[in-house]
Amino acid sequence: MRRFLTLICLLGLALPAGISISGCVRNPAGNYCNGLGYGITDSQVSQITLQPQIAGISLAYGQTTQIQSPNATTCKGTSVSIGSNSYTFGTTNNRLVDISPSGSICAGTWNRNTGGGIADYTYCYYPNPLPSTGGLPYAVAYITATAYSVTSNPVAVYIHAPVTNTTLVTTCLPSSTGCSTTAPLTSVPTQCFSQNQQAELDAQACYVSNGTQYEFCAPSSVTAANYACQGGLAPGVTSVPSCGSSIGTLNFSVGTSSVGTINATTNVITAEQPGTTAITATIAQSASSAGYFSTCPPASISVSLANGSTKGVVTQGVTQNLITSVTDTQGNTITGLLLTYQSTNPIDITTGSSGSITAAYPGVASINAVCEPPSCNPAPINEMGLNGTGLSISSNPVNIIVPGTTSDYAWFGSPGQSQYFYSMELLTGNPGSTVRLPYVPNSMLMDREGNSLYFGSAHELMIYSTATNSLTTQNTSVPGVVLAVSPNAGQLLINDQIRGLFYLYNISGSSYTTFGGLGNAAAWTADSQTLYITDNANLNTPSTCSTPLITGHTNTLYVYSANSGWSTYPLPPSPLPPNEVPACDAQPNNAALSAPFQTPAVTIPGVGAYMRGNPTVAHTWCPGGLFPSPPNVGVVGNNASISFYPQPVTDSEPIESDALAATTDGDHILSAALNSSSITLNDIGVSIPPTTSFPAAECPVNTAVTPQTMTPLSTNPSLNGHVNLTGVTNATAVNQVVTGAAPTTASVTTAAPIAFITYNAPNTPTIPAAQLPYYLPQPNGSGAGPAGYVTFNYPSGVTATATAPLAGSFSPDNSIFFVSTQGDNEIHFISIPINVSTTAPTDMQQVSPDLPACMPVSAGGDDAGCLYNGTPTSTTYVPATVVTVKPRSVT
Numbered sequence: 001m002r003r004f005l006t007l008i009c010l011l012g013l014a015l016p017a018g019i020s021i022s023g024c025v026r027n028p029a030g031n032y033c034n035g036l037g038y039g040i041t042d043s044q045v046s047q048i049t050l051q052p053q054i055a056g057i058s059l060a061y062g063q064t065t066q067i068q069s070p071n072a073t074t075c076k077g078t079s080v081s082i083g084s085n086s087y088t089f090g091t092t093n094n095r096l097v098d099i100s101p102s103g104s105i106c107a108g109t110w111n112r113n114t115g116g117g118i119a120d121y122t123y124c125y126y127p128n129p130l131p132s133t134g135g136l137p138y139a140v141a142y143i144t145a146t147a148y149s150v151t152s153n154p155v156a157v158y159i160h161a162p163v164t165n166t167t168l169v170t171t172c173l174p175s176s177t178g179c180s181t182t183a184p185l186t187s188v189p190t191q192c193f194s195q196n197q198q199a200e201l202d203a204q205a206c207y208v209s210n211g212t213q214y215e216f217c218a219p220s221s222v223t224a225a226n227y228a229c230q231g232g233l234a235p236g237v238t239s240v241p242s243c244g245s246s247i248g249t250l251n252f253s254v255g256t257s258s259v260g261t262i263n264a265t266t267n268v269i270t271a272e273q274p275g276t277t278a279i280t281a282t283i284a285q286s287a288s289s290a291g292y293f294s295t296c297p298p299a300s301i302s303v304s305l306a307n308g309s310t311k312g313v314v315t316q317g318v319t320q321n322l323i324t325s326v327t328d329t330q331g332n333t334i335t336g337l338l339l340t341y342q343s344t345n346p347i348d349i350t351t352g353s354s355g356s357i358t359a360a361y362p363g364v365a366s367i368n369a370v371c372e373p374p375s376c377n378p379a380p381i382n383e384m385g386l387n388g389t390g391l392s393i394s395s396n397p398v399n400i401i402v403p404g405t406t407s408d409y410a411w412f413g414s415p416g417q418s419q420y421f422y423s424m425e426l427l428t429g430n431p432g433s434t435v436r437l438p439y440v441p442n443s444m445l446m447d448r449e450g451n452s453l454y455f456g457s458a459h460e461l462m463i464y465s466t467a468t469n470s471l472t473t474q475n476t477s478v479p480g481v482v483l484a485v486s487p488n489a490g491q492l493l494i495n496d497q498i499r500g501l502f503y504l505y506n507i508s509g510s511s512y513t514t515f516g517g518l519g520n521a522a523a524w525t526a527d528s529q530t531l532y533i534t535d536n537a538n539l540n541t542p543s544t545c546s547t548p549l550i551t552g553h554t555n556t557l558y559v560y561s562a563n564s565g566w567s568t569y570p571l572p573p574s575p576l577p578p579n580e581v582p583a584c585d586a587q588p589n590n591a592a593l594s595a596p597f598q599t600p601a602v603t604i605p606g607v608g609a610y611m612r613g614n615p616t617v618a619h620t621w622c623p624g625g626l627f628p629s630p631p632n633v634g635v636v637g638n639n640a641s642i643s644f645y646p647q648p649v650t651d652s653e654p655i656e657s658d659a660l661a662a663t664t665d666g667d668h669i670l671s672a673a674l675n676s677s678s679i680t681l682n683d684i685g686v687s688i689p690p691t692t693s694f695p696a697a698e699c700p701v702n703t704a705v706t707p708q709t710m711t712p713l714s715t716n717p718s719l720n721g722h723v724n725l726t727g728v729t730n731a732t733a734v735n736q737v738v739t740g741a742a743p744t745t746a747s748v749t750t751a752a753p754i755a756f757i758t759y760n761a762p763n764t765p766t767i768p769a770a771q772l773p774y775y776l777p778q779p780n781g782s783g784a785g786p787a788g789y790v791t792f793n794y795p796s797g798v799t800a801t802a803t804a805p806l807a808g809s810f811s812p813d814n815s816i817f818f819v820s821t822q823g824d825n826e827i828h829f830i831s832i833p834i835n836v837s838t839t840a841p842t843d844m845q846q847v848s849p850d851l852p853a854c855m856p857v858s859a860g861g862d863d864a865g866c867l868y869n870g871t872p873t874s875t876t877y878v879p880a881t882v883v884t885v886k887p888r889s890v891t
Helices: 002-023
Strands: 047-049 057-060 064-066 071-073 088-091 104-106 138-147 155-160 165-172 198-209 212-217 251-254 260-263 268-271 275-283 286-295 298-304 311-313 319-321 323-328 340-343 349-351 356-359 363-371 398-402 407-413 420-425 433-436 443-446 452-456 461-465 470-475 481-485 491-496 501-506 511-516 521-524 530-534 556-561 565-570 608-611 617-620 659-662 668-675 678-685 718-725 733-741 753-760 771-775 787-791 804-810 816-822 827-831 842-847 882-888
Touching: 047 138, 057 064, 165 275, 198 275, 198 286, 251 260, 251 286, 268 286, 298 363, 340 349, 349 363, 356 398, 407 443, 407 816, 443 481, 443 882, 452 481, 481 521, 481 530, 530 608, 608 659, 668 733, 668 753, 678 753, 678 771, 733 804, 753 816, 787 842, 804 882, 816 882
Parallel strands: 057 155, 165 286, 311 398, 659 733
Antiparallel strands: 047 071, 064 104, 088 138, 138 155, 165 198, 198 212, 198 268, 251 275, 260 268, 275 286, 298 323, 319 356, 340 363, 349 356, 363 398, 407 420, 407 882, 420 433, 443 452, 452 461, 461 470, 481 491, 491 501, 501 511, 521 530, 530 556, 556 565, 608 617, 659 668, 668 678, 678 718, 733 753, 753 771, 753 804, 771 787, 804 816, 816 827, 827 842
């Protein structure tokens, strides 16, 4: 019985278990990574990834860095959050690479148990012993991160002596279309890369031992002859490894992204737009300039109308597009180039950024496309000229004629003599109005689009709107003489003659920058990028005066470039007529200058400018060197040897020039000089080199030698001849050579150039009536052209006669030359015929501006800017000495 009871109890205990096993079914294998029901589950850490896996970490002795946060994932790829304190970090060599519990890496050994209150892991000591691999100071260790019994991939840590210099090594990829070489190029490449060509960037590096730089690493393509380090290979070292296997992966970046773009993964650079950019290499937390990369510049810029012609007639109101093609110095085409299109007559004929031509009014203009730094073909200033980058390149001109006539607005003033200016509008034929300025001006200029008039004074800058004749700006911060307004109406050049400062005044924001100096005339290039300013030592108070007051004038050319800043150059002496030499009692009061018209003559296109003086010299935009060794040669990369706007010796003409101007066709520089009481006009033929070859074209760079050299551009001047203007018998100073073109019709495709010459003469009743001289330039090589004279007519009731034509300006459509005259104080409208070679210009109309004379201080006036010599009355008028004109619509 006892045995039976025991059996029943055992069955009672065993039965529930059996029911549980057979009655509750589940599949635990589905939660495991292997699907077999054992091992790690799909929610546990399966893999830990530590970065950077490929590049590794580069550290110089004693440097520290924080390890990147590891990434833990399950076998399904799902991220697992693990606290930073849950990781354990390991190293294969803790005397070379030490790592703290928080993941801070030391290129050497961390301090531990230092005592004295110094926390652990705060000082990183150099490796001991210092590493040495093949005689070079580097070694590699590996670090890992471990959590939940899972260890990450190893990350290489390159420990090495500090890198003191990296030098770029650029290799053209064989797969890059058009590569001229696959040989490695050092930090200053001897070749450029055409647009879309590719090159691989690498570098060689140096380290210092016992005061000598030795080669640390370099690509296998670099031979001992090309080692950049001073000491070459260190003693006992027979070869160097690649930098990637010794000091780690270098990272490269470009300074100017428009020149080239870099693939950060492959370190392959792609050439984009012309120019040179600095390449920066980063290694071991340190960045340094490694070298330069050049995308090839234009060798030629060809511009034409849609029919392929470089001259033509454009109908007013119709927009036409120019066809522009650009070829680089390797003969490959460049697309997407950021060119600046220039018009010599932007009032009538404007150009858009894409090369479109808009003919708003009748007129004549030359259009050029210019690639000019920094917007096109830039280069660091210390590498200007490298492979031809950093330089300006101009296209051929396209000559445009817009036939027809239009009406005009005109403004007349007499700076220093009157506090008024006069305006008139030709469409109605009604007399204009006289406007009183707040102060006696010393200068009067209008921007090339005719929107504003700018008056300088000893007190302030005054700006008037031409649309309303209303005062819009008074700025007392920039007193002085307004010498020039940029063609884009963005800036003014104002010279404060008291403080000896040039103000570059930004019109839109009323801000300015300054540069020390004095000047008497200035001219901007058509693209508003370069400004030429001349000064004359003869404007100082004579040394015979007991108290010299003005002593800062010098025979100096100042050049301001938006790309290279300010530079100065000596000019030959430029004599002044006796009546223009400052008197002993002259005061430095920012008064009107004695020679306000004698501006530099900017060539067309604006690749240089001719300066008045004896001899007559030109300075061009192609950099050259300083004398004497070697003559006229600048060394690329040696900034101290570069003259940014040099004078080519071949462009010096042994003639005296008092006033200069470029003809509208760009083929002539006309020079006028006082010859006793008459005037001699010299016709200098110029020929800008065509941009059809390289380096024989503009801004030549000799890339065949090292270091590369630059030679100034020559305008190839030749004296066509000179003309003695015998019809001028009483001149005391030459004021202007004013160039224009004869008006045109739809059947005329060439506008004949014409020039008028204005001058001063004694203003006495005994002086005979003056005539207005003009000159007709001929094609280059044809000798001097003919000269003629316009006889002045007078309105009814005027008994005075004109004793000198003082100042003049062409109407934008070239049909009228407005000229002010001394003696009768009139404005004469000179009608210009279509065929000036057979029909002479004539005086068809006269207007009296009646500019009241200002009252000088000596006669009781209160404005020291008044230079009128005498005591005026209410009916004392002075002649206009400034004439400005803009077109107006006739509809």
